[in-house]
Amino acid sequence: MTKRICVLEDNDDIIEIIGFILEEEHYEVKYFKNIQDFKKGANAFRANLFLLDVMLPDGNGLDLCCELKANKETSNMPIVMMSANxxxxxxxxxxxxxxxxxxxxxxxxxxxxxxxxxx
Known part of the structure; x- marks a missing residue:
């Protein structure tokens, strides 16, 4: 069974690099460029992991991480944060x-x- 990863990243170059790496590792990947789109589409994808950037155009990935950990439906979902800042x-x-x-x-x-x- 293919493992699925939701990636929340707004930088196209980083999306391309991450996509190449994860797809080479045989992960199925769904990309979101902002928190609003992530909140609309992440649950339907049924991911096994969330990979979240911190600095986003419509908010902060750290705040989203806290929301996901506080939600009983996603509290046990592994989250990996990424940041340059x-x-x-x-x-x-x-x-x-x-x-x-x-x-x-x-x-x-x-x-x-x-x-x-x-x-």
């Missing part, structure tokens, strides 16, 4: 995600962190 410590203090990836990221490290949360 926040340190691990800053993200950990604001959001209870399973892991945090700093941008730019090492491809092998990125894959191993995602794999660890989804398997």
């Amino acid at each position: 926040f340190s691990d410590a800053e993200m950990r203090s604001r959001c209870n995600a399973e892991d945090y990836i700093n941008k730019p990221f090492d491809i092998d490290d990125f894959v191993s962190r995602v794999d660890a949360q989804i398997h």
Whole structure:
């Protein structure tokens, strides 16, 4: 059974890189560029993992992470946060995600962190 990942990222270049990496690893990926679209479409996709950027055009991925963890339907869903502007410590203090990836990221490290949360 194919594992599914919802990616919330507004940068087209990063979407392309992440898409290439995850699809090479045989994940099915659904992309959202803003929180509003994510909230409309993520549940229908039935993902196994949420991969969320922090800085988004219509809000903050850390706040969304908190919302997802507070919702009984998504509270047990693994969440991996990504940011170029926040340190691990800053993200950990604001959001209870399973892991945090700093941008730019090492491809092998990125894959191993995602794999660890989804398997």
